[in-house]
Amino acid sequence: MTTPIARLLADPPDLPVRTGLSELVRAVGARGVAVVHAPPGTGKTTLVPPALAAVVAGRVIVTQPRRIAVRAAARRLAQLLGEPVGQTVGYTVRGESTTTDATRVEIVTTGVLLRRLQNDPELVGVGAVVLDECHERQVDADLALALLVDVRANLRDDLVVVAMSATVEAERTAQLLGGAGGTGPGDRPAPVVTVESALFPVTDVWCPPPPRSAALDERGVTQPFLDHVAATTRRALAEQTGDVLVFVPGAGEVGAVVRRLGGLDVDVRPLHGRLPSREQDLALAAGSRRRVVVSTAVAESSLTVPGVRVVVDAGLSREPRTDHRRGLAGLVTVRVSRASAAQRAGRSGREGPGAAYRCWSREDHARLNAHPTPEIMTADLTDFALELACWGSADGSGLALMDAPPAAAMAVARQTLVGLGAVSPDGRVTPRGREISRIGVDPRLARALLDASVVIGARRAAEVVALLSQDVRAPGGDLVAALRDVRRGGPEGAAWAKQTQRLQRAVPRGRDTRDRSDLTEDLAVGLVVALAHPDRVARRRPGGTRYLMVSGTGADLPPGSPLAGYDWLAIADADRGAGRRDAVIRSAAPLDEDLALEAASAALHDDEEVAWVDGRVLARRTTGLGAIELSSAPLTDPPRERVVAAIRTGLERDGLDLLPWRESARELRARLAFVHRACGSPWPDVSDQALLADIDRWLGPDLGRIRTTRDLQRVDVPVALRRLVPWEVAGRLDELAPERVAIPSGARPRIDYSGDQPVLAVKVQEVFGWKATPTLAGGRVPLLLHLLSPARRPAAVTADLESFWRTGYPQVRAELRRRYPKHAWPEDPFAG
Known part of the structure; x- marks a missing residue:
């Protein structure tokens, strides 16, 4: 047979x-x-x-x-x-x-x-x-x-x-x-x-959008660009024959373009993975009338849509992206690759010569990536890491993977799995991990299903997890409203109901349950979300609609969200566009503090904080939920080493100018800096960097009394600086770098050590009788003389007084005699 x-x-x-x-x-x-x-x-x-x-x-x-x-x-x-x-x-x-x-x-x-x-x-x-x-x-x-x-x-x-x-x-x-x-x-x-292609010729028609009609902004695909895609589709219908296949990135854009094509004398059919089977069949079956099929990437290569002779391509794709630092993962809209664009265009040439209307310019096409990025390089790898652990290869070594997973993404994935109890710290799968793996959804959602079912019942837990697994984006971010919509049989209701039944069956029977009939539906949804994403539990910041997540990431509700005003939220989905400081909340549910602490208990911590804040040492004991501070109380006796660290931080950030650098302190520091440059060790380095690094040594006795900038102003800086000078050389400071020097006139002017070389500013007449320039640092460095007129204006600068008297003084003398004739200007400066 x-x-x-x-x-x-x-x-x-x-x-x-x-x-x-x-x-x-x-x-x-x-x-x-x-x-x-x-x-x-x-x-x-x-x-x-x-x-x-x-x-x-x-x-x-x-x-x-x-x-x-x-x-x-x-x-x-x-x-x-x-x-x-x-x-x-x-x-x-x-x-x-x-x-x-x-x-x-x-x-x-x-x-x-x-x-x-x-x-x-x-x-x-x-x-x-x-x-x-x-x-x-x-x-x-x-x-x-x-x-x-x-x-x-x-x-x-x-x-x-x-x-x-x-x-x-x-x-x-x-x-x-x-x-x-x-x-x-x-x-x-x-x-x-x-196998060689059997495609017929395909004509490219470039259809860039009008000026100032960008395809994407921080919220996703723009409405003007969707208008452009619909207008291009109408143009293609008028210029070509055969059915039209329109590519847009997601289910939301499918619906938006379908609505924009209303009133045409053709059958307009949506096509995406979340539609009921009957509607998918309608899109995939040829009919008696001309059709426009508006589809996501499902029709790019793995599906055949019969009768298509024209493709309209928006040039966008929805791909997974993960921000591991902020703990945000999801689908983002990106430009399609050239390889994907070619596959889409090829759909029009299967049954005869076709045309591909591309909603971008030929110049933009040349700038597209050649191929799509492998998902393993950009996606959240938590599920992948669990599969590896279940297989017995925690890091995938020895397996024939097309690309090795990024180390940072795998580290985050393993950390998440350890937190779920799915793998041990050494990477081996646990019995709970195998139970999570068998459920067949993201491990975090599986954990939420298992743990929430004992609190709110398997049915309610399965309903919320089914909704989360479908990546539903709720209007205004209100996930509870989205749940009510699918219960009423909304567009995705059939797929949601089937998934709910499957998940409910996946919950092991006979588990102990806790009676939480006091939980409203809003809080029940919030609990499931919080169990799935404890790092996204968020508390409202004072005023407005801004929130802070346990992970430390800020998040804003979209304008007009019905969730505005809730103190606590469990965030299911948020994304952070380029140039934004905070993420935008796409879906969330209300929560209260007790449930937040229960769901994110692993992030609960007590800390002692000693920090320099607004000009003072702030010492307090805090209780926090991740980055969210719950309470604080003063710390009366903070550890001395932490006080020192706080003061150092304050001085590093605000500068050593917080100390009272009076003239005597500045002069001493300059003298010490000079001796250190001239003589080296053991004379101390007193640069900003060195002083900050050795703060405990020179400010040590004062640190116990310092708590504010006012206390810093009471520090005797010269005394503190002298603590850096070893006792065996301290007595030589005045010898190597004296504050003053005696000059022939009998005066003792100060030496200025603030520059690279010590300077003595004196009138020419006051040094008559000096034959050679005085030296400092044990004869290593000559004193730089700034010789002044009787009016204390510069007349000459020299570090070689003997040479000056011989070659420079005659010219200076002539000028000074002319300007100051009443003063004596002897021809021999040693005779006076």
């Missing part, structure tokens, strides 16, 4: 991949691994799985990056076999499965495959695994490839693994899959089966 798969392969549809099936079968027969390099639209997802099913024993598992692509691929292949989904071809996504014992090809999300690998590394009953859309470089796909290479190397060398990619990274994938790097069986790259 001929099987459906055999019948299909005997007369396959006319898809380009047909030409490579025989080569693929030979490759896996010889090596057990292969890479299929084929552009989107060549039929690889449709024909490769049945081709493998015909030659391997056991089930063929095919991964897709998104649930919508899983269902579409299964439905397409089942139609070709002439069967309903669930017989020869079935699919499994989180919480839903349509397979039987007779299923030969099973389409799954990559996350489902990872769960199976963790539960059954040998994949009993599976003959082959096909990793589709590897070029998208999602974290789950990279990890699945690495784990499968490990399985082939250590458990099942008979397991066939085929990776399918639409980009030139096929060669890198082949290196890893074939074990050429020493990570798997064999020592050669996996065979690469290349």
